[in-house]
Amino acid sequence: MIPVLQILYPILLVVSFSACTTTGSKSASLSSAKSQEPILGQVGSSKFVLSSLDRKHWVQLRKSTTNQSEKLYATLAAGAWEAAEAEARNYLLKNPRNEQALTVLVIATSMQKKHPLAAYYAGLIETYHRPSSESLNARALATVTAPKADINDFQNAVQLFHQAFYETNTEIAAGLNLGRLYLELGDAQGASEIFAETRQRCKDCLPSLVGHGIANSRLRKLSKAKTIFHLVLKINPHHPQALYRLALIAKEDKQIKQAKRYLDLVMIHAKSSNYIIAKKAEELVRTLDSQSDISNIASDSSSEKKQGNSSQQDDLLIDVGIRE
């Protein structure tokens, strides 16, 4: 992987020793040493979508730090959800209603897919303190993952994600969730706007690009969508969703062959990692095959000649991506 994230997310942890020496105040020094470095993950996965520091760093910090608050987050950042949950509970035993501990508890339980419990503790955060991005996001996730959720629930979730997203200008997760929910509810315009904002916040992180690309596809802004998916492929040349979406766009453009080439790549690279997309790609290939007749093929071939340059560009992009 290109170390784009490392470029996009320079370590924000700045220790201002010079400030310390000039002020001579320890508290001033500690205050300036505090830094926010968002970590973005997906439920059920211990790998993070965004994180500038690796797990080893957090494990080491967890062992070495004596600061309880720091330790809580280090455990969380190390992806040890159960341990983080236990530590948050222990911390709460000594610090009732502690917002940080409750937040860690919410995150740890959410990551373990204990969404109702996460929503419960999110509710406590909101009762004891004030709604936070984390609490709103957790409650919204609990809502959308509840069985037999209806349109009313989804619309409530939209509001919660929306509130979470605009609670701080560094919130990304709620934006991605909201964008995806918009897509699932058929609101491509809403999704496009949110993903556009999210892309800015997370400096074109993959999920935001993919979401933005899908939204533009559904809005029939195919050219823009295509550009975005190519950006995705620059980051991950075998990204199945990007390839699949490019196939759909090619299909729309009647570039059946090109579409099938994308789909072939999907089937190759997603076969083991993403069964559903591989299966859907296969189905789409069959559809394309059944729809294609000689005339279509002829028109398709003439059309392809016209689009030769762009097709070559796609190939080039793919090649570049693969090589990278």
Added chain:
Amino acid sequence: MTNQIRTITNTALALALAIILEVPANAQAPVLPLSLNNSRIPMLKSALLESKKSTLAEQLKILQTGKFEQQSQAAKAILSIIPKLSTRATVVSLLAVGRFYAGQSSNGKQLKNSDQSYRQYLVKASKKTTRYSEAERDAVFRFILATYRKAEPNNSWTTSPLSQRAFRDLPAYQAFVERQALEHWHKDRRTKSIITYRRIAKKLTGKKQRSSIDRRYAYLSEKNYQKDGNITRHEKRLRILLSNYKDNQVFGAKNESLVISNKKRVLYYYERLAKKEIAAAEKKSSSSKHRLEVIPLVKRLISNLNDDKVKIRHYKEKLAKIYQVNEQHSRAVATYQSLIPGASLIKKSLYLKYAIKSQSILASWPQMVVWSSHKRIKKSQRALLRDLHNQRANLTSSEIKWRHSAHSGLISINLGDGKTAFSQWNNQLSENNITRTANEIAGFMAHTYKAQKSWGELEKISRLAKQKRFKFIFNKTGTSPKDMLALSLIEGGNQHLKTGQYSTAREKLLEFTSKFSRHKRYEEGLYHLALAQRGEGLHADSIKSLITILRDRPSSKYASRSALKCSEWSETIALEEELIYCGQTYLKLSKNRGIKNKVRESLARIYIGRELHGQASYQLKMLARDTKLQRSKRIKFALKALEIEERYGSSVAAFEAAKLAESISKGNHDVKARALVVKARYFFETNRASKLERVISQVEKLNTDSKAVRESLAESRFYSAQLMAATKRPEIYSIELKNPSLVLEREFNHYKKIRDKYLSICEIGPNSYCGPAQISVTSIADDTLDRIEDISIADKLSKSLVDQFNSRKMKISDIIASDHQNFGEKALETVNNHHTSPNWTLQILWENSTDWNFDRITGETSNGFIQFDPQLVTVEK
């Protein structure tokens, strides 16, 4: 008995002393000697030599040796010649004649009765002697006295036939006076006698004889005092004597030892006087007036005792005692206090005892230890009394010591210095043996601490009592130190708790609960221990304490509030099991509807969080059934219960929950619609079309301006359409068809009926079932086209009939195909209006554009995004 022994002892001592000091055995005997044995006429020889007349000598001779007649004549002869005689001869003549007439012989024997005329001759003789020498006068004096005493032995010395002027300077004269004094004495003219003695003594100043006279004087004075009881007079006499003895030459030179001796004697009388009067004055029967006489007497006696410290101390003791008896307590105390320096320990203790007795009266303070409160009066007197008690406490031990300590402390308290009192008592309790009064002190302290809510102090003294095994006695009732310790611990703990000293409060209450598990306030202790633990940040321990109450003392009055606190606090520290246990326990114990409802809400939340849906639903239904709650709240709870039952429970339970929500709603169309749709769902699942239609008709009566009503109606109609679409239709075998046109029309009509039913959903207005309905139409269209394809007409029939059929079939197929395409596109449009739920959106998108939402965040298998921002703190290097 003791007094008797003392009296006997004193008498014996006095007697012995009297013997030693040679008190005259016969008090009537004169002290000064007066020899009257010489019967010769004084100055006779010189008188005869001086007188030239032989007649006198002759006549005198006759008077001495002649017969009576001769003597009588001689006497007359002598008398006749007296004017011619010299003075000396005259004196001699008168003495001789006087003796003759006194009836006495020349050798002084009383021969016959005297003629009273003799007195004149003796008197005249005495008067003529003034110019003679002392020896001559002494001789004359003694001769006259001897004559007189023989002639009239029983007559008074005071009527002696002589002129005293002539003899006053004679030593014998004092002896004569003494005899007069004694005569006065015997004739009960005591005062006169004593005065006479005093005069004699005065006359004898500088002479040794005065010593004896003084002694007699003192003796008689005492005797007189013993008779008349005049203390003052007697004492004054003794004092005068003592005053005289300040001059050690009062008995002449070289008689200083006699002065000392006499002084001792006088002091002896003085002391006898004092002792007697003291003894009387000490008696309660004695009058104040008498005591007021005795007091200065004793004081003056003391002033005369010089350096005899033992006696001075003795008389001061007596003086103090009299003061006390005479209720002159202030002086009594002062006197006793003055006695203390230099006294033995026993004496000191005794003096203090008496001083305390008097001072207690002055201070209006009870003699006995009284533990009730006293008026705050006479502060200075009480302060002094406290000092005295303290002094005596230091000299004594055991119970007496404790009593004084008790008094001292109580006075200190009365003077507003209770702190010092208690401090001293504390020290004493820890250092000394414990007696009953000590127990009372401890009891008083304990109860005072209790009354003052000085729990720390009560705890200390209770521990001390336990350690030294003493009791607390208060109001004659004993209290166990254990009970007091328990009280101090729980109250102390509570006090610290109130002031926010949680650590100390916890210590006290922990000890209380661990040591006094059978105490009647055990639950209170546990409850407050929990509060203290929470205050100190020991939240888990706090919860454990509360649960102990619920587990061990469920019927305690603290159980309910413990359960409430436990549930509230457990929530704040993420103890879910404890929250549930305590919340449930509170619901069992409490009758407070309002709080119970809050607990139910809390429980419902955690049950939902813990996915204990049955319990959550139960609590929500209970809340919904509470008719005292606001209707809007009840509806909210009922709908939540409904939601839970629908998602996680059975359809029957959901149906029941729906009925509950509907019963509460009373005109609220949204709620009614939510309830009805559950019913619709239930009838759909149980394939009861007619009941479903009835529900639809009920929903249709509601206001469709409401989004909820629209959704319900849409969903109900959708179910109805689905039931209709799912109705099994007979297979079509073209060869068997007798009237293909009729079948074609029937299929078409059936299609239209279902289509219209689906499409009626979109007519309601924006709802999430319009898209699904439209896509369902495409599905039905597909099926219908297939079925129509199977309908054919026999070619052998008339061409017009065949053409008509084919034309109709073509037309119907076109319509249905058109519907298929149109409603597919419409479904996609509807989806893009984002009114459709994700599952249907997914399906519609796929079917229309092979677009698939791979990264779903909805549904149970979703993988939404989570973000967190670690708050990092880098410690300064």
